[in-house]
Amino acid sequence: MTYFGLKDELPFYVGTYAKAEEPGIYLCxxxxxxGALRIVHHFAGILNPSFVRVNPEATRLYAVSEQGEGRLVSYKIDPANGELTALASLSSEGADPCHLDLLPSGDVIVSNYSSGVVSRYALGEQGEAAHMTAKAQQVGTGPIADRQEKAHAHSAVADGEGKYAYASDLGADKVFVYSLQEGGLAPHGEVALPPGAGPRHFVLHPNGRYAYGINELNNTITIYSYNRDAGILEIIDHSVTIPEDFTGESYPADIHLSEDGRYLYGSNRGHDSIVRFAIDAATGKLSDPDWTSTGGSWPRNFAVLSDYVLVANQFSGNIVSFKRDAETGKLETTGQELAVSQASCIAPVLG
Structure with a gap:
């Protein structure tokens, strides 16, 4: 029996902002x-591993090292106990990488925030990100001078077939679409958001008809019609992520769908909440928003499971678990939390 084989405990890795000599990646x-949480192991040796992902087989973990000369680090996962062994560290080909995604082929796509570069890597014999196969420089500006002075690639999300990737650029107010054929990142199209929206993270609905993007600078979620075969997005509508009576500053961050595709969730940094929306299956539009306090400050990232939601509150340095009602999609606090300094990303092991 391995640790990953335990039925009653779900393992997940946590990325953080940490010095290289400090614990930076945690197995929890x-x-x-x-809903109780515990730390199983922690690992040092990487600066600011702010975003991490586990491959579907739970044999490899990939982490960005968010710094001026960004890095992409690959780890081998020991199935007996979840411990990590570094396999490779490569340049991310840009500044301050903040997001990565895995293609069905295993290739890794990295988004470099400060330089507006999206880069793609093929795997080597040990499953490590071994060499860059393509790089795309995004260009654009927006009306908010101190945040949109140039392109800022915040995420690039591949579809389930590995045909297209959708790159949200906070600085350019655009979602750039790339064709992924033959190891490339070939421009395929783009969608312009309302000026000052600041697109950040993005999800594709499993029905292949809708997509959703959360916008950091104007507190909205954009609903798109989505043609999976053609790789085409068109804006349908926008929904506000914070209550109408909230007057403070807030900056949405992360976005996820429930496994059944009935509910959409977004995190609000400032309002410090998770908002849950019901999805209209016929139109893709959102309704019935319901807000739950995250029990901490600055919910940068979260994970939605069938029965729980886990939230990483960066500024308060805690991870909080919430019970999720599968029928209503609503969240209920469990009263359980875990101290993890500068927690910034949660990557469940679902394999």
Missing amino acids: GLDRQT
């Missing part, structure tokens, strides 16, 4: 009976 466990 969620007790699915009580």
Whole structure:
């Protein structure tokens, strides 16, 4: 029996902002009976591993090192205990990488925030990101001078077939679409958002008809019609992520769908909440927003499971578990939390 084989505890890795000599990546466990959380291991040796992802087989973990000369680091996962062994460290080909995604082929796509560069990597014999196969320089500006003075690639998300990637650029107010054929990042199209929206993260609905993007600078979620075969997005509508009576500053961050595609969730940094929307299956539009306090400050990232939601509150340095009602999609606090300094990303091991 390996650690990953335990039925009652879900393992997940946590990325953070940390010095290289400090613990930066954590392996944690969620007790699915009580919502209790614990740290299993922690690992040092990487500066600011702010975004991490585990491959579907749970044999490799990939992490960005968010710094001026960004890095992409690959790790081998020991199935017996979840411990990490570094395999390779490559340049991310840009500044301050903040997001990565995995293609069905295993290739890794990295988004470099400060330089507006999206880069793609093929895997080597050990499953490590071994060499860059393509790089795209995004260009554009927006009306908010101190945030949109140039392109800022915040995420690039591949579809389930590995045909297209959708790159949200906070600085350019655009989602850039790339063709992924033959190891490339070939320009395929783009969608312009309302000026000052600041697109950040993006999800594709499993029905292949809709997509959703969360916008950091104007507190909205954009609903898109989505043609999976053609790689085409068209804006349908926008929904506000914060209550009408909230007057403080807030900056949305992360976005996820429930496994059944019935509900959409977004995090609000400042309002410090997770908002849940019901999805109209016929139109893709959002309704019935419901807000839950995250029990901390600055919810940068979260994960939605069938029965729980896990939230990483960066500024308060805590991870909080919430029970999720599968029928209504609503969240209920478990009273369980875990101290993890500068927690910035949660990557469940679902394999």
